[in-house]
Amino acid sequence: MRVEKNVIAALDIGSSKICCFIAEVKGPGSIEVIGIGHQASKGVRSGNIVDLRAAETAVAHAVESAEMMAKDRMQGQQLKSVLVNVPGMQTIPHQLSVDVKIAGHEVSERDINSALAHSRSVVVPGKEELIHVIPAGYTIDQTRGIQEPCGMIGQNLGVRITAITGLSSALRHLAAVVGQNNLELDGFCSTPYASGLASPVGDELQLGCTVIDMGGGTTSIAVFFEGRLVYSAAVPVGGQHVTNDIARGLTTSITDAERIKTLYGSAHTTGMDDSAIIDVPPIGEEEHSLPNYVPRSLLTGIIQPRIEETFELVRAKLVDSGVNQIAGRRVILTGGASQLPGLCDIGQLILDKQIRLGRPQRIKGLAEATGGPAFSTAAGLLIYAAEHADEIPLTSSGHTFSLPVPFNSPVLQKVTHWLKENW
Ligand SMILES: Nc1ncnc2c1ncn2[C@@H]1O[C@H](COP(=O)(O)OP(=O)(O)OP(=O)(O)O)[C@@H](O)[C@H]1O
Ligand SMILES: [Mg+2]
Known part of the structure; x- marks a missing residue:
């Protein structure tokens, strides 16, 4: 007998946003997102939960929105459990x-x-x-x-x-946030691994590649060879550091710095843009009546060193890991902060590898706005849940973890079983 639906859910607790994807697994390699909820992150810094209550509330909103969107497709089924990411740090x-x-x-x-x-x-x-x-x-x-x-x-x-x-402490905090939202935990997946599963195409994973996810507070690194993860790491620098540098360097608010970065930011000078002028609202002025013009080259001059530092840190991790050679020269850059123009050129120079931009692949049902690079981790969590549940370790007692929360992870095993039975 065919089971009607196999619903899985992923929760990406990031430094900038918290995102919940609910999906239906329709067959091998066929995952369709049926519910999406995302919301500005609260209580999370550099991937660490620093305020449990704030994080719980933000997760509640993201999950509720995803459930609302998936309501019809779930035909009254309640969302019972989620797979959660663990920051690479x-x-x-x-x-x-x-x-x-x-x-x-x-x-x-x-x-x-x-x-x-x-x-x-x-x-x-x-x-x-x-x-x-x-x-x-x-x-x-x-x-x-x-x-x-x-x-x-x-x-x-x-x-x-x-x-x-x-x-353990980080896992307990994540488990507590999930438990407070009356959800069970299907398991954990490290952020670099999830992003790494989402964005490669064709035989990139098989041939060997490095996936770099530049997020808000962290940059994650995953190295694959012969289709398998061989190394993962993270460095505590991301897009928020760039924004903070701009806010300090141009004496403006974080909100304005974020806007200026998105509109005019670039990771390296192009020559042509140097003479362009941008208007920067000074901090503390209620009404931005008088323009405050600065050359765009000043903005690029603030951004570039931070991006160089990030790639230098990534390179050091790769060199120390000993897998830099087998990883080959192929790099896929993803994550929200990868959208800054000029990143690939700098990355290519520092890492001495071939870089392309990546976004979630292989997942159906993602709109333009939710199919961007910031959603690679959430999409990868779904791929992990649907295709890699056998990599979740079992203890000798049969329980997956020794965490003091209801840890009952039937869903992932159920999906694997369902695929075997039905396909
Ligand atoms: N168009 C853009 N250009 C440059 N940067 C951008 C753009 N859009 C978003 N960002 C940056 O992307 C970052 C957020 O990325 P993302 O959503 O991947 O982070 P996160 O997953 O919440 O964080 P983390 O993975 O570090 O925990 C922010 O710093 C934001 O400024
Ligand atoms: Mg992220």
């Missing part, structure tokens, strides 16, 4: 290589699971929780690049694993 990537003796037998699911279970060893009890266990590649004896080892025969199975842990 609150996650730690671990790379492991595990060998399992198979002594001439066929490789079974059990062998793979026993290898994956080693990822528990990276957890610092009381401080971190495992949030992703991703098999990043297999070898059998001398044969590398094996995609699906089950049923293959050899002496030794090697499993490369990307395990990602999240700081």
Whole structure:
């Protein structure tokens, strides 16, 4: 018997906006968004929850709007649970290589699971929780690049694993915000991973690429190779830092600085624009009666160093990670702050890679306004929920996490099961 609907929901708690997507999974690779709610973020700074009550209220508004929009399509079903992002700053990537003796037998699911279970060893009890266990590649004896080892025969199975842990305190705060809204938690997904799943096209993930999500308070980095996440990280700089620099540098309000950035901002001088003049409302003046003209080159001169700093920090992370070489030269830049003109040119120079701009792909039902780069994380959370639920670790007790909240994650397993049964 076919189950009528498989509804999943994603909650992106960002530094600038909080966004809820409700979607219907219609088949393998077919996800249609049926409800969207987003709202200016409250109680979040650089991805960290700094005011639980304010964050709870903002989440409530975003979820309510999404539920309202999805009402007809959900046919009276209530939204029960959500998958939530964990900011990259609150996650730690671990790379492991595990060998399992198979002594001439066929490789079974059990062998793979026993290898994956080693990822528990990276957890610092009381401080971190495992949030992703991703098999990043297999070898059998001398044969590398094996995609699906089950049923293959050899002496030794090697499993490369990307395990990602999240700081327990951050996870508890996220769980509390979700719980206060009477929602259960389907699991966590790190922001870099979610954005990374959303914006690549064709065989970019397979060939190797780096996805950089420039948000409001953070810039997230995800590196993929052979279709799997091999590294993720974040740096605590984003578009809000650019806005603050403009507000200080031009002595104007944050609101005006944001407007000026969006209208006239550029990450590097183009020569032609240098002579252009912009009007900057001085801070504290009730009525902006007298114009306050400044050359646009001054604005660019404020923005450029911050963008250079951001790419330098990203480069340092990539070089330290040891995956910079296998990541190749392909970079996809996404996130709300990626919309600043001139970013690709600077990024290309500093990272010495080929950069293109990216936005959510593979998700149906997104309008122009909600299909932009600021929504890559929310879209990627849906892809993760629909296609990667098996990467959510289970503890030996069968529970996903040891968090003190109702943690009952049937939905994701249900979606995977539903896909297997129906397709
Ligand atoms: N057209 C634009 N040009 C330049 N910057 C823009 C533009 N539109 C939005 N931004 C910037 O994008 C940033 C917000 O991006 P986004 O919505 O991806 O952040 P977030 O996901 O809430 O934050 P984070 O991921 O850091 O927690 C803001 O700093 C905003 O100024
Ligand atoms: Mg974001």
